[in-house]
Amino acid sequence: MTPKIHVICSDQARNGKTLLSRIIADELTLIGREPMIFDAEFPSGGIRLYLPERTRLVDLGKIGGRMAMIDTILGTSPRDYVIDLPCRLLVETFKLLEQIDFIVEARKAGFSTIVLFIIDRQFSSLRAARQVYNGGQFDRYVPVRNLAVGHVSDFSQVHNLYGEIAEDGEIVLSLLERSILNFLEQRGFSFSAFMMNHYDPLPHDIRRPLRSFLNDVFAQLRDIHGRIEVSGLRRMGLV
């Protein structure tokens, strides 16, 4: 499997970016991929609170932080990366990536870059998602709908606009009970440890829906990863 750079982003705050970043990082951990995470929520940190041993906090508002992240990705042995990008840095970061030809250089270095954009309730969020989609030559662009925060008000009216950016697949995060979300927000909680039963015994009303939720998201991620691999093989004429 080719190494992948996952950029998790949105134009809005508090809609599940860090949750999705954690799930992706833990899914990669479960399949033995040893991902490295860049937490751009500087200085407080977001995902670092949950996966401190894998996470590097970077200030992408400053050139030192940009160098720390990009030079690490392109200057060290390829591995999987997860970038948890706060909404305030969305425009600036994608502008930087475009300016320095990051996607092209990453591709040359053997990476596939996947942008996962969480679309919030406002129509402006769909517009922002389309701007990112139109602005980059990513290997995969995946819109994400988090049912816990809702989606653009009347989905039927924006179906065409959404459909275009979702043609390579989408991820839907299904609803979870508040009690489960509270459980997930415990500092240091790891989905991979949960899936390996490290937290047992757990009450059934947490364990079963959480496992079902994770299996659902993992399946969607694997489907997207699989499509990227097939595209790569197709490019090489092997499929």
Place this chain on the structure above:
Amino acid sequence: MKPTLILVGADKGGVGKTTISRALLDFLTRKNVMSRAFDTENPRGTLHRFYPTITEVIDLHHVGDQMKILDTLDTVNVRLTLVDLKAGNLGRALDTFEKIGVLEAARAGHFDLGLIHVIGPAIASMDEIGELAKFMQGVNYVVARNFVNETSFFEWDPKTYKRYFARMKAQDEIDIPKLNEMAYEQVDLSGVTFKDFIDNKAADGTQANFSFVLRGYVRRWCYEIDQEFERLALLQNLFTQRAPAAAAAE
């Protein structure tokens, strides 16, 4: 083919003459236009540090050094000669060139002569423009507004601007975009050309280890500056007169 002589200068120091000379030489290299340079910052030679193989440090007020530039324009195997004038030397250099008939020869069409006048973020730079007007007949005059080291630039008052330029004919203007300070400093410290920095090559030609981010900033800056240079009539002449082999190689 007619040779081209370009002077890069300003009467004020620290406005970016050598940076623009470097950027121009880089641009010409990318366009496969062979060039040579003279660095009049005698004896130090900042431009020479970045382009040692094509640059010679000279004293423009020595007759022998004047001959090195001017008497070889027709015979040297390059299309373009660039002279990076030392700070505070522009007016004097033009005066010398006028006296020894260089400007007259350019006006008569023996070669193309261009002046890239680099101006900084001060009104004193505007005063220089008026002082140069008397030399500029027949010279392709380019004003380069240099943003490379500045976070902001003075606002050009349209009336003042028009007043200064009223006496000048056929001038072009280019803006040298801002380059990230750290990227600029890193290229400077490395002593390599912008092109080599982008290509991650050290001064001795070996593989370097420059930051990808900083290289990206420089690449972007060169792209933007190329667009500015491409607009200049003076340089377009070079491309249209280029040898077919060079054009094919591009």
